[in-house]
Amino acid sequence: MKISDALLDDTELAARLRLAVTRLARRLRQQTAGEVSQSQVSALASVERLGPLTLGELAAVERVQPPSMTRIIAALEEAGLVERTVDERDRRIARVKTTVAGQRFLERSRSRKNAYLAARVRTMSVEDRAVLARAATLLEQLLEGEE
Amino acid sequence: MKISDALLDDTELAARLRLAVTRLARRLRQQTAGEVSQSQVSALASVERLGPLTLGELAAVERVQPPSMTRIIAALEEAGLVERTVDERDRRIARVKTTVAGQRFLERSRSRKNAYLAARVRTMSVEDRAVLARAATLLEQLLEGEE
DNA sequence: TATTGTTATACTCTATAACTATA
DNA sequence: TATAGTTATAGAGTATAACAATA
Numbered sequence: 001m002k003i004s005d006a007l008l009d010d011t012e013l014a015a016r017l018r019l020a021v022t023r024l025a026r027r028l029r030q031q032t033a034g035e036v037s038q039s040q041v042s043a044l045a046s047v048e049r050l051g052p053l054t055l056g057e058l059a060a061v062e063r064v065q066p067p068s069m070t071r072i073i074a075a076l077e078e079a080g081l082v083e084r085t086v087d088e089r090d091r092r093i094a095r096v097k098t099t100v101a102g103q104r105f106l107e108r109s110r111s112r113k114n115a116y117l118a119a120r121v122r123t124m125s126v127e128d129r130a131v132l133a134r135a136a137t138l139l140e141q142l143l144e145g146e147e
Numbered sequence: 148m149k150i151s152d153a154l155l156d157d158t159e160l161a162a163r164l165r166l167a168v169t170r171l172a173r174r175l176r177q178q179t180a181g182e183v184s185q186s187q188v189s190a191l192a193s194v195e196r197l198g199p200l201t202l203g204e205l206a207a208v209e210r211v212q213p214p215s216m217t218r219i220i221a222a223l224e225e226a227g228l229v230e231r232t233v234d235e236r237d238r239r240i241a242r243v244k245t246t247v248a249g250q251r252f253l254e255r256s257r258s259r260k261n262a263y264l265a266a267r268v269r270t271m272s273v274e275d276r277a278v279l280a281r282a283a284t285l286l287e288q289l290l291e292g293e294e
Numbered sequence: 295t296a297t298t299g300t301t302a303t304a305c306t307c308t309a310t311a312a313c314t315a316t317a
Numbered sequence: 318t319a320t321a322g323t324t325a326t327a328g329a330g331t332a333t334a335a336c337a338a339t340a
């Protein structure tokens with residue numbers, strides 16, 4: 001088997017991806033800038049990206065259990081980054097949307113909390129950045145596409 | 148600014164990468180097959196890849212604090228996946244290497260615990276896989292490259 | 295009864311601080 | 318005194334189970 005084949009082997013590629021992604025995620029978790037956790041930022045970004053969502057929908061999107069999302073949203077609400085509104089027709093349902101402060105926070109995140117990764121990316125060639133950009137898209141699709 | 152430029156912007160790319168990586172890592176953590184945690188598998192893989200290492204070296208490679216590595220290695224040792232040996236000349240130093248069982252475990256990991264990712268990768272085109280393979284390499288370098 | 299979300303509780307992982315033993 | 322590693326303890330973050338409110 002040639003090296004070029006080995007590099008594209010499903011299992012090998014999956015293993016390498018998993019290690020790389022897991023390590024980088026741990027590193028980024030340590031980078032945790034400020035009082036807002038990774039999960040909270042991720043949820044906040046989903047709310048911004050997908051618009052007003054119910055807690056259940058958010059939990060599904062973020063792949064966490066409902067009680068976890070309750071806590072995440074409670075923290076974001078306390079920080080003034082999201083706003084909850086009860087559905088008028090079905091008062092069991094709560095919808096979440098970003099506040100202006102939440103949107104500003106995300107903007108700052110993109111230029112400040114990602115400084116670590118951005119600094120690393122900045123040292124890369126345009127070609128390498130293009131690869132990472134395409135990979136990011138693929139990883140997004142990979143997660144969206146399931147079941 | 149053209150879309151193609153935006154895609155290669157340091158900050159935007161970093162933000163997208165972070166979200167994608169964080170989400171995938173969380174998804175993979177849930178996939179946690181069996182009694183061996185992500186961190187343990189990651190450490191075990193490093194031991195296999197880099198050969199016999201001291202606990203301190205391992206902690207540095209894995210970007211965790213020494214007490215965390217102590218616990219990780221204790222768990223791996225209890226599971227019979229690694230073996231510790233005390234340095235004869237300096238009895239403060241403990242070195243860790245994989246056992247046969249540890250190597251077998253990693254082999255199984257690659258074909259079983261990564262099933263989720265591998266299944267997703269399998270649906271991708273050869274071109275997309277090549278992108279992910281290159282991205283994996285870049286992410287590895289990104290982490291290795293820091294001081 | 296079924297569904298949406300919450301509260302209570304416990305577990306896992308990691309960190310910091312204090313300690314042991316070796317040098 | 319300095320260093321390698323461990324033990325003690327605490328803090329996030331998440332999960333499962335039991336519950337409350339609404340339909």
